[in-house]
Amino acid sequence: MTKTMLVTGASKGIGQATVERFWAGANDIDTFVLLARSSTEFDELRAHLAANNPGGKRFFHHEIDLNDLDAIRDLLPQIIAEAGRVDYLVNNAGFTAPSPIHEVRFEDFERTINVNLYAPFVITQGLLHAGNRFEFILNVASTAGINGRSGWLTYSASKAAMIAMSQVMKEELSIYGTRVVTISPGRCATALRRTLAPDEDPSTIMQPEDVAGVIEMLASDFGRFVDSQNLVVRL
Amino acid sequence: MYTLALLNGGLGTRVAAGQPKQLIRVNHIPAMVYPLVAVDPLPEVTQIVLNYPEGWREEIEKLVKDYAISTPITYVPGGSSRHESVRLMLPHCENEHVIVHETARPLVSTADFAELIASEHENVSFMLEIPFTVAPVEPETRRVTGYLERDRLRNVQLPQKFRLSTLQAAHEYAREHDLQFTEDATLCAVAGAEVYFIPGNDRNFKVTTKTDVKLAGYLLGAEGTDD
Numbered sequence: 459m460t461k462t463m464l465v466t467g468a469s470k471g472i473g474q475a476t477v478e479r480f481w482a483g484a485n486d487i488d489t490f491v492l493l494a495r496s497s498t499e500f501d502e503l504r505a506h507l508a509a510n511n512p513g514g515k516r517f518f519h520h521e522i523d524l525n526d527l528d529a530i531r532d533l534l535p536q537i538i539a540e541a542g543r544v545d546y547l548v549n550n551a552g553f554t555a556p557s558p559i560h561e562v563r564f565e566d567f568e569r570t571i572n573v574n575l576y577a578p579f580v581i582t583q584g585l586l587h588a589g590n591r592f593e594f595i596l597n598v599a600s601t602a603g604i605n606g607r608s609g610w611l612t613y614s615a616s617k618a619a620m621i622a623m624s625q626v627m628k629e630e631l632s633i634y635g636t637r638v639v640t641i642s643p644g645r646c647a648t649a650l651r652r653t654l655a656p657d658e659d660p661s662t663i664m665q666p667e668d669v670a671g672v673i674e675m676l677a678s679d680f681g682r683f684v685d686s687q688n689l690v691v692r693l
Numbered sequence: 694m695y696t697l698a699l700l701n702g703g704l705g706t707r708v709a710a711g712q713p714k715q716l717i718r719v720n721h722i723p724a725m726v727y728p729l730v731a732v733d734p735l736p737e738v739t740q741i742v743l744n745y746p747e748g749w750r751e752e753i754e755k756l757v758k759d760y761a762i763s764t765p766i767t768y769v770p771g772g773s774s775r776h777e778s779v780r781l782m783l784p785h786c787e788n789e790h791v792i793v794h795e796t797a798r799p800l801v802s803t804a805d806f807a808e809l810i811a812s813e814h815e816n817v818s819f820m821l822e823i824p825f826t827v828a829p830v831e832p833e834t835r836r837v838t839g840y841l842e843r844d845r846l847r848n849v850q851l852p853q854k855f856r857l858s859t860l861q862a863a864h865e866y867a868r869e870h871d872l873q874f875t876e877d878a879t880l881c882a883v884a885g886a887e888v889y890f891i892p893g894n895d896r897n898f899k900v901t902t903k904t905d906v907k908l909a910g911y912l913l914g915a916e917g918t919d920d
Contacts (some may be wrong), residue, residue: 589761591734629914630722631732 460488461593464537464544466524467551469494471596471648474503475670476548481507481515483674490517490549491541493533493551524551524577525569535586536632544585545593548675549578549584552598552650554613567612574616579623592636594677597624601644602654610654617642621688639676639685643669644692664693695810696740696786696852697732697764700795701725701753702771716752717900719799720910724900725753727799727913729762734803737810738764738792742782744771776873776880780864783918786857790815793877795858796850799909800896806852808891815856816886818878819893820847850893853878859886 603617647660863884
């Protein structure tokens, strides 16, 4: 039976690289549900997928801001209606507005927690309540969730919470045989990284395609042999 | 097709004596959820009859909704004994065959239910060999009265399956003879039905005491997997 993969933050960075890799790869996933904010990158990704589709796969896309939790709740029934079910869930979307504590705007902190923590929770719980049985959930955390650094308070807190949430999901969803996997990428050349470290040369660090390769391995039959812990992925 | 009659005594009176009554939870998940999740994917089971302790229907229905159990469920109030609870569930069973299980055995697996369904016999119980010696005694005088050959005894487990008409007839027999049983395989056998066993496993034990709850949590959790 063919499978469905839902990817959040699908338009850029690790999300985009993951979609492209699974789209082109030999696997049993033939339906993709892509969630991202509206952007030219998102338009280009869809054009690229449509123009390069030797496997005859299909995708549904939704322009959504994951800060809007009610919009997510409204969208989930539509996703079930169009895709049937979600077998692979990649909670990838991330947001950051780095600031030292004295300068943190509380609404930025709320947005960070909404996008990085509450959105994956709402998506996962909402689909479970709809009777969806996941095969595989991959939560993209960050090494920033393991070690805090000056200026990363909101982002580090959100990712630390995601690592903990993911560990709990792993135990609780084992009754369905769902594999819940957490990865914590280190420095990776994404738009979010440019916000965190604006002076860095992106060509010198890990690329989104590298992380997508790791995600592909984790989703494979071999993944179960290395997925027991939050997996740090870094150069 | 099968109906699962799921006995849901469920309240922690023995597990947490003196505390307000609550649903028994294993690893914080209600014990009743585990068998529901295990049986839900089986196409042969098209109905679940679930009983509930008095005053708990709303809570139980909410859990069924939260855990998105898709097999249709008929709710029936529990009886004053286990024997009576089963009897009260029987008129609500819509299929020719009934599987009886109890929520106090959360370690039951989908494979266990499938194995039971696949058995060639109609009336079947999981049963375990007894690894220790039991003696017949006279409790009043504490006199040991003889010997039991343990090779010819079995520890009765759940789940069990029966033809509905057989189970109904057995409960009618018990009513006529004023008998109460603590489970239905021996009831049916005593009532004259052909009942068979298939070997169970010791993982599928009954969670009764606080220690049992901890052990079940350990076995169901990450620590319970062999390194």
